[in-house]
Amino acid sequence: MGRPKALVELGGRPLLSHPVGAVVAAGLEPVVVAKPDSELPALECPVVREPAEPAHPLCGLTAALEAAGTRPAVVLAGDMPFVPPELIAWLAGLRDSIAVVLAGGRVHPLLGRYSPEVAPLFAAALDDPMPLTEAVVSLDPRFVREHEIEPFGDPVRIAFNVNSPADLERAEDLLRP
Secondary structure (H helix, E strand, O other), rough: OOHHHHHOOOOOOOOHHHHHHHOOOOOOOOEEEEEOOOOOOOOOOOEEEOOOOOHHHHHHHHHHHHHHOOOOOOEEOOOOOOHHHHHHHHHHOOOOOEEEEEEEEEEEEEEEEEOHHHHHHHHHHHHOOOOHHHHHOOOEEEEHHHHHHHHHHHHHOOOOOOOOOHHHHHHHHHHHO
């Protein structure tokens, strides 16, 4: 992206402010998890700094679950600007130990709900790191399928990640009415 992703502007706001705002609008308390050297915009929520190593998304998931304590965590990637608050609230109300979105033919482990009891499983998985999706799928999650997401909007748009300048351009287009 040429600069820290969380600071990239989308619709005149830092990219990270979109998912944080959606969590607030869902009636939940946002907590941002980031590496120690990650540059972040000014935030009005707690920031948990995960360990610098290993450089693996499971490290962030583990830190998020530790920060949540005995409560489940709804996880939302900082580069997913189109997740509606209603979906976040709905995910929070699920009772599954792990529930992750399956949209556009892909599992989205950074859009889901995790119970605190899975934290030790993720911590153990860091000893034998495998790709995040593979690690989550190996724990037999509930897949939240497109037909369940459709009442909240277009599943592919909801699960859209901004990972490149072309994605940022596309996101700007998606913001236009």
